[in-house]
Amino acid sequence: MNGAKLARTGAALTVVLAVIGGMLAAVIGCTRRQLPGRMTNVAGLVAPLKFHMTDQGGAPVSATSFRGDAVLLYFGYTHCTDECPTTLATLADALQRLGPQANLVRVLFVTVDPRRDTEPVLRRYVSDFGPQFVGLRGTSAQLTRMIKRYRVTYTYQKPYPRGDYQVGHSSAVFIFGPDGRARLLAQNGAPAGIIAADLRHLLPARYAAGHEHGDPPAGI
Amino acid sequence: MRRVTVPSPAHRGFAVRILSYLLPWQFSPLACVVFTLTLVLYLRGLAVLRRDGAPVGPWRPLVFFLGLALNYVVMQTYFDYVAQHMFWVHRLQHLILHHVGPALLVLSAPVSVLRAGLPRPVWRALRARWVRRPIGLLWRLLQHELLAPVLFVGLIYFWLIPPVHFLAMLSQRLYLLMNWSMLVDGIFFWWMILAPIEAQGAAAVPYGRRVIVLTAVALPQIVLGAYIALCSRPLYSIYEVCGLAWHITPMLDQQLGGLLTWIPGAMMSAVGVLVILHHVLQADRRALAETRAKAADASAGAPA
Numbered sequence: 001m002n003g004a005k006l007a008r009t010g011a012a013l014t015v016v017l018a019v020i021g022g023m024l025a026a027v028i029g030c031t032r033r034q035l036p037g038r039m040t041n042v043a044g045l046v047a048p049l050k051f052h053m054t055d056q057g058g059a060p061v062s063a064t065s066f067r068g069d070a071v072l073l074y075f076g077y078t079h080c081t082d083e084c085p086t087t088l089a090t091l092a093d094a095l096q097r098l099g100p101q102a103n104l105v106r107v108l109f110v111t112v113d114p115r116r117d118t119e120p121v122l123r124r125y126v127s128d129f130g131p132q133f134v135g136l137r138g139t140s141a142q143l144t145r146m147i148k149r150y151r152v153t154y155t156y157q158k159p160y161p162r163g164d165y166q167v168g169h170s171s172a173v174f175i176f177g178p179d180g181r182a183r184l185l186a187q188n189g190a191p192a193g194i195i196a197a198d199l200r201h202l203l204p205a206r207y208a209a210g211h212e213h214g215d216p217p218a219g220i
Numbered sequence: 221m222r223r224v225t226v227p228s229p230a231h232r233g234f235a236v237r238i239l240s241y242l243l244p245w246q247f248s249p250l251a252c253v254v255f256t257l258t259l260v261l262y263l264r265g266l267a268v269l270r271r272d273g274a275p276v277g278p279w280r281p282l283v284f285f286l287g288l289a290l291n292y293v294v295m296q297t298y299f300d301y302v303a304q305h306m307f308w309v310h311r312l313q314h315l316i317l318h319h320v321g322p323a324l325l326v327l328s329a330p331v332s333v334l335r336a337g338l339p340r341p342v343w344r345a346l347r348a349r350w351v352r353r354p355i356g357l358l359w360r361l362l363q364h365e366l367l368a369p370v371l372f373v374g375l376i377y378f379w380l381i382p383p384v385h386f387l388a389m390l391s392q393r394l395y396l397l398m399n400w401s402m403l404v405d406g407i408f409f410w411w412m413i414l415a416p417i418e419a420q421g422a423a424a425v426p427y428g429r430r431v432i433v434l435t436a437v438a439l440p441q442i443v444l445g446a447y448i449a450l451c452s453r454p455l456y457s458i459y460e461v462c463g464l465a466w467h468i469t470p471m472l473d474q475q476l477g478g479l480l481t482w483i484p485g486a487m488m489s490a491v492g493v494l495v496i497l498h499h500v501l502q503a504d505r506r507a508l509a510e511t512r513a514k515a516a517d518a519s520a521g522a523p524a
Contacts, residue, residue, distance in 0.1 A: 008360065008361075008364065009364075009366065011361060011364075012361060012364035012366045012367045013366060015361060015367050016366055016367050016370045019367075019370060019371060019374060020370070020374065023374055023378045026378070026384065027378070027381050027383070027384055030381070030383040030384045030386070030387050031383045033383070033387060034383055034386075040386070040387075040390075042387075042390060042391075045387055045390055045391035045393075045394065046390060046391065047392065075463075148245070148246055151304060151389070151390060151392065151395075151462055152462045152463050153301075153304075153305045153462065153463040153464075153465055154463055155463070155464070155465065155466070155467065157467065168463060168464060168467065169463050170461060170462045170463035171460060171461055171463075172461045172462060185390070185461070187457065187461055188460075188461070
């Protein structure tokens with residue numbers, strides 16, 4: 001083996017080690033984003049909150065309507081028999097634990113079944129869970145833009161003979177800070193206590209009792 | 221039982237439907253530029269070679285276009301959507317981006333055509349010493365028989381480590397990085413393995429060592445694929461978290477994905493060995509013909 005060849009092998013070996021080291025570091029980085037309680041830190045990975053839709057009252061809303069609030073974004077449909085009610089109930093429980101700070105949180109429930117989830121249906125459904133719950137309904141283009149942005153999807157199942165059908169959908173709850181940037185992702189089964197604790201971190205501490213919803217938190 | 225995928229254009233008219241399946245699910249400017257530029261360069265190269273009286277036969281362009289089209293389809297069409305929401309389709313996507321697509325591109329021996337397609341000033345700029353030397357060094361390093369297989373297998377493993385995979389499927393940027401890293405590494409790797417020695421210049425790895433490299437990369441793919449396929453608990457929860465494109469259970473999805481990593485991935489090594497054998501036979505035949513010609517010359521020139 002001559003000198004040049006030896007140098008080349010040496011360089012290759014060094015790069016091999018560097019590649020393995022780099023990959024290991026990246027793996028450790030990714031692992032550290034998995035937080036306890038089925039939560040994941042998605043800061044910088046998931047797109048900031050942005051959408052245009054209609055709320056349960058028929059008013060057009062966009063992400064800017066919710067600036068200043070921590071936002072929990074969830075995709076589902078009102079005829080859902082298991083996942084949606086369970087998840088929304090968990091979120092309602094988490095808000096309850098937050099106490100007055102819950103006024104600074106909005107849960108956006110985006111229907112993936114706008115055909116059946118008309119505004120009155122949506123209104124009745126979200127009001128069951130609490131005043132912080134907002135039902136969102138979009139045109140097919142608006143909804144498609146949103147699922148592309150958050151890289152989620154939904155599928156309609158074959159209808160039963162009576163005509164009702166189930167919809168397969170994502171189970172993630174995307175959590176955004178008051179600045180609209182994505183912070184956390186809660187997987188199915190994340191306990192209310194942990195969600196509440198994480199939300200408390202996102203919210204400015206001085207906004208405790210008595211805060212009027214709509215004021216932008218100063219100093220952020 | 222079939223579930224209709226809602227974002228699917230299945231309910232529209234035929235022409236619209238075909239078009240919507242071909243249009244990018246998520247338009248990527250990078251993919252648009254790279255694929256268009258490659259196609260234009262190649263077509264121009266074909267035209268230049270034909271004009272110069274050295275036309276390329278139909279097979280090489282056909283193989284090249286097939287490779288390019290496969291890579292484009294899995295990266296930019298509706299296929300990309302399904303690959304984001306089905307693990308086994310994602311594995312198929314990577315099988316094409318990392319194995320089949322690049323191998324086809326390399327087998328079509330595209331360098332002479334692409335070079336002919338380069339405008340002369342660009343080609344001259346690329347030949348400049350200060351451009352050629354660093355590129356040459358980097359190229360030779362990436363074509364090293366130790367580094368190339370480590371990168372090849374390393375990337376497969378890296379993107380399939382569950383926490384890494386979770387974030388890669390969640391983040392648009394990481395997702396693009398993942399797919400492009402597979403395609404670029406695939407081209408480097410299969411060039412090192414499949415291109416004939418004459419075409420490779422100083423970085424060429426002898427055929428015998430290439431067979432060893434192919435065996436060495438097949439084994440870890442078999443181990444990983446088998447592990448994923450036979451694992452009894454779900455490894456990649458992201459597909460359930462973000463919603464499945466089709467109605468199959470996550471476990472079946474994982475098993476199919478494992479099989480795709482295990483069998484066709486490793487089979488590509490066998491295909492590679494066959495191509496190398498072909499190169500060896502060709503070289504042998506040429507050497508034999510040369511010896512014969514020399515012998516004939518010698519006997520003809522020998523004094524009676």
